[in-house]
Amino acid sequence: MSAQNLIEVRDLNKAFTVRRGAFFRRTTASTKAVNNVSLDIRKGEILGCVGGSGSGKSTLGRMILRLIEPDSGEVRYDGQNLGALSQEEMRGFRRRMQIVFQDPLQSLNPRRTVAENVERPLLNFGTPKAVARRRVEELLELVGLDPTQSYRYPHEYSGGQCQRIAIARALALEPEFLFLDEPVSALDVSIQAQILNLLGDLQKKLDLTFLFVSHDLKIVKQFCDRTIVMYRGNILETGSSEAVYREPKHPFTRDFLGTVLHVRGDMRWEQAAERAEDLEGTAKLGGACCPYVGNCADCFDACRGSAPPLIEIENQRNVACFLYDHR
Amino acid sequence: MSVTSMATTSPVPSQRFSPARRSNLYFVWRGVLGDPVARIAAVIILLLVLCAIFAPYLAPFPPNEADPALRLQGLGTPGHLLGLDHQGRDILSRLIYGARLTLLSGVVPVILGAAISIPLGLIGAWYPRLGEVVMRVMDVFFAFPMALLAIMLAALMGPGLGNMMIALVVTLIPYNTRVVYAAASQERELAYIEAAKAMATSDLKILFVEMLPNVVAASVVYSCTIVGAVVITAAGLSFLGLGVQPPIAEWGIMTSEGRSYVFVAPHIAALPGLAITVLVMAFNLLGDSLRDSLDPKTRLQLVKHRAAPSADDEGKA
Numbered sequence A: 001m002s003a004q005n006l007i008e009v010r011d012l013n014k015a016f017t018v019r020r021g022a023f024f025r026r027t028t029a030s031t032k033a034v035n036n037v038s039l040d041i042r043k044g045e046i047l048g049c050v051g052g053s054g055s056g057k058s059t060l061g062r063m064i065l066r067l068i069e070p071d072s073g074e075v076r077y078d079g080q081n082l083g084a085l086s087q088e089e090m091r092g093f094r095r096r097m098q099i100v101f102q103d104p105l106q107s108l109n110p111r112r113t114v115a116e117n118v119e120r121p122l123l124n125f126g127t128p129k130a131v132a133r134r135r136v137e138e139l140l141e142l143v144g145l146d147p148t149q150s151y152r153y154p155h156e157y158s159g160g161q162c163q164r165i166a167i168a169r170a171l172a173l174e175p176e177f178l179f180l181d182e183p184v185s186a187l188d189v190s191i192q193a194q195i196l197n198l199l200g201d202l203q204k205k206l207d208l209t210f211l212f213v214s215h216d217l218k219i220v221k222q223f224c225d226r227t228i229v230m231y232r233g234n235i236l237e238t239g240s241s242e243a244v245y246r247e248p249k250h251p252f253t254r255d256f257l258g259t260v261l262h263v264r265g266d267m268r269w270e271q272a273a274e275r276a277e278d279l280e281g282t283a284k285l286g287g288a289c290c291p292y293v294g295n296c297a298d299c300f301d302a303c304r305g306s307a308p309p310l311i312e313i314e315n316q317r318n319v320a321c322f323l324y325d326h327r
Numbered sequence B: 001m002s003v004t005s006m007a008t009t010s011p012v013p014s015q016r017f018s019p020a021r022r023s024n025l026y027f028v029w030r031g032v033l034g035d036p037v038a039r040i041a042a043v044i045i046l047l048l049v050l051c052a053i054f055a056p057y058l059a060p061f062p063p064n065e066a067d068p069a070l071r072l073q074g075l076g077t078p079g080h081l082l083g084l085d086h087q088g089r090d091i092l093s094r095l096i097y098g099a100r101l102t103l104l105s106g107v108v109p110v111i112l113g114a115a116i117s118i119p120l121g122l123i124g125a126w127y128p129r130l131g132e133v134v135m136r137v138m139d140v141f142f143a144f145p146m147a148l149l150a151i152m153l154a155a156l157m158g159p160g161l162g163n164m165m166i167a168l169v170v171t172l173i174p175y176n177t178r179v180v181y182a183a184a185s186q187e188r189e190l191a192y193i194e195a196a197k198a199m200a201t202s203d204l205k206i207l208f209v210e211m212l213p214n215v216v217a218a219s220v221v222y223s224c225t226i227v228g229a230v231v232i233t234a235a236g237l238s239f240l241g242l243g244v245q246p247p248i249a250e251w252g253i254m255t256s257e258g259r260s261y262v263f264v265a266p267h268i269a270a271l272p273g274l275a276i277t278v279l280v281m282a283f284n285l286l287g288d289s290l291r292d293s294l295d296p297k298t299r300l301q302l303v304k305h306r307a308a309p310s311a312d313d314e315g316k317a
């Protein structure tokens, strides 16, 4: 374990089984949401995670927070294997890692006031009510909201303001790690920049570590130190955000980036995401082969024989593609 | 742009209307009072409750005192405002006394049923395996029409007010549980519940602090709409000899007793029937109003919309 890694993920797997039909005659379909994923998140860095819809980004983050249990594999947080902890021991770690969701309004309890929403984590960990109230005011100020309005309900606030509330709540327990699951995707472009600024400022001020999920490579390039690229549950490429954006190595990243650049005329991320979903859709090959083999223009014989491992091709760059595997 | 220099932003609504931290009760109160229809409904229910409590003081005659000479006399008979029934009993007095049993057999089972259904539905939605079992058991109950189920249960337990109430509670549980279960199953998928897990909220708190306020409205509204059916079912049970027994004054019994005289003295059946209708409507209307005033999304507008421009109590935030 390297001292500078806050989180180490090793060989994480998760398949979802969806049951359909009634009691008898039940059919099951299985999706591999996360496939053998290993990664490190260093203390104090912003790690970006990009990929099309359904590529397993949220599932990966949820397993890191142990909101869902992995099928196999390990998440080590500050050296401690989270999977080995009892529920009670896990409670202690919950203080240290929090989550911010894509849909800000949905992530707040609609029938609780803003103050009640933000103070809940504090009360959970035994902060006296009066102290919690004062802390809520501090937190709301920290995210740029007027604390005197905290008796209001979430629906009275705009999307960007709700996201600020959600961020305040996530910071209440003074965590060191935030899993930001597309925190700006649901917001207007003009608001996106504000929230990203806020997150960036908070990260520096409070010395936080982020796992930042996005559809949008451009945002990730601006906001994140390093980036991982996911496709159908696999990590295809990692590297510094700048490098992944400037010089994409993996054919998927190139195509993905191409779709983003293609629509640069009007930089609507949804369109880019839609195009990316097209890339997701067509490949339906199973078994041992490169996950991208169905869409890859550079595909050759080796690609159908086995899945390429994620190997380091130059300093800090890892790519899972046989084009770069010269062993 | 730094965090500290960023101007604090206020919520969208104007500052002019800024109620202080108000409780749910405040909004229920304001919502009901501010809505003329709901106000009438609430007054009717209140009057009925008062009638039930103070029946001996309000009723001009004892409920079972008969004056055979005045049998079947219609409305406006001197001394008997609402006329007399087939045995010569004062109908107004019987209606006032009848409010007791009608509320007891129609409203109390609904409240008890909701009190059991809400935790049952919440827990069922939270623990899917347990929920599956619970809902399958409920399905068995759904196989029978509500009235038939109530009759079966009441027949099993024997006549009497207590047994009838238990039969009605049991009959109601599957319906109300399904309402709560459906609402809670939807809530469970929302991000705020996952956020609650991430901040180590205990299951009990997730269910009863986070989820409960979001599902209780559905149950309250449903309960209000079912009161009518329960009053009528209770009357039916009494009619079949499975509930309270004549000559006790109860609106359902009074209606069914009046059947035979529909052509001679229609008021005997019509008046208690009308009373049931009014009761049922009052609860339905109250239910609608409660739904709006329990929901933070609609209630502010309700209060704001209805507050007179000069209402200065709003200013003291």
Ligand SMILES: Nc1ncnc2c1ncn2[C@@H]1O[C@H](COP(=O)(O)OP(=O)(O)OP(=O)(O)O)[C@@H](O)[C@H]1O
Binding pocket: A016, A017, A018, A031, A032, A033, A051, A052, A053, A054, A055, A056, A057, A058, A059, A060
């Ligand atoms: N609770 C679940 N039950 C069944 N399948 C699930 C569940 N959660 C996720 N999946 C499936 O797992 C796969 C990965 O989902 P995930 O939400 O992690 O993707 P994502 O990268 O976050 O996508 P998006 O960008 O749309 O949020 C998808 O195919 C999804 O359908």
Ligand code: SF4
Binding pocket: A250, A251, A252, A290, A291, A292, A293, A296, A297, A298, A299, A300, A303, A308, A320, A321, A322, A323
């Ligand atoms: S391994 Fe082969 S199929 Fe997969 S991305 Fe590389 S070249 Fe394309």
Ligand SMILES: [Mg+2]
Binding pocket: A057, A058, A059, A181
């Ligand atoms: Mg997601």
